[in-house]
Amino acid sequence: MGGKEVLIKSVLQAVPVYAMSCFLFPMGFCKELEAIFARFWWQKSTGKCGIHWCAWQSLCTPKENGGMGFRDIGKFNIVLLAKQGWRLISKSDSLVAQLLKAKYYPTTDFMQSRLCANLSYI
Known part of the structure; x- marks a missing residue:
């Protein structure tokens, strides 16, 4: 199980x-990724399903609170995008x-901007 924990944290969640x-x-895609991680975590061996003894969200809680410390992919996605927003604010000359x-x-700053039609996925 220790090897699976390292593989999930260092490879599967990092890719x-x-x-x-x-x-x-x-969010559907994030849940699908988490389902793949959970299947890998609980499987006995290649091609054999295991019993999911607890919900994935329980495993995503910090270790000091009784979880495994895995990342919640949806929340982590929001955090990374917020980091990009912070860079746009703090390094406005880039x-x-x-x-x-x-x-x-063009007429406002980042915090006052609003969503409009014809946006890109960025």
Whole structure:
């Protein structure tokens, strides 16, 4: 089980991090990823299903609270996007911040901007 924990945390949950820092994943896709992680965690061996003894959300709680410390993919996606928003605010002189400001919120700042039609997935 220790090897599975390391594999889930260091590989399976780390692979989509770059895409999650740029795009908002649909919650259905996040749940599907978590279902894959849970199946891998509970399986006995290759091709054999195991019994899911507790919900995945229980395993996502911190270790000091009795969980395994796995990431909730949906919440982690929001955190990574908030980090990008913070970069747009704190480093407004960067090229990407100037580009996004010119395209999406030319008359306001990032915090006062509103969603409008014809947006990209970024």
